[in-house]
Amino acid sequence: MVTAKKVIWTEAAKKDLQQIYMRKAARSADQAKAVVEAILNATEELNTKYPAGTPEPLLAAEKEPYKFIIVGFYRVIYSVVGEEVLIEVILHQRQYPVVS
Numbered sequence: 001m002v003t004a005k006k007v008i009w010t011e012a013a014k015k016d017l018q019q020i021y022m023r024k025a026a027r028s029a030d031q032a033k034a035v036v037e038a039i040l041n042a043t044e045e046l047n048t049k050y051p052a053g054t055p056e057p058l059l060a061a062e063k064e065p066y067k068f069i070i071v072g073f074y075r076v077i078y079s080v081v082g083e084e085v086l087i088e089v090i091l092h093q094r095q096y097p098v099v100s
Helices: 011-025 029-044 046-052
Strands: 006-009 066-071 074-081 084-092
Touching: 006 011, 006 029, 006 046, 011 029, 011 084, 029 046, 029 066, 029 074, 046 066, 046 074, 046 084
Parallel strands: 006 084
Antiparallel strands: 066 074, 074 084
């Protein structure tokens, strides 16, 4: 049985989400809202579905294991630290991850 964990957003991930919204809103506010809601819903489900993510191969050399989930054209990279799921960054699938 998987225990529930608290989902925490890093400042970098919050900034990424805001930038995604701003880029999408320049074309369509409805589309921007839909994309952001899809990302928020998917990350909220990580409180119990965190083991289901795929290990991020480009960050395999990092000390903490990073995983990702795909939401539309975006890759949400997260790590599990103790009782928390940390949303680290949100990238378009064509971007390379950099986690600090």
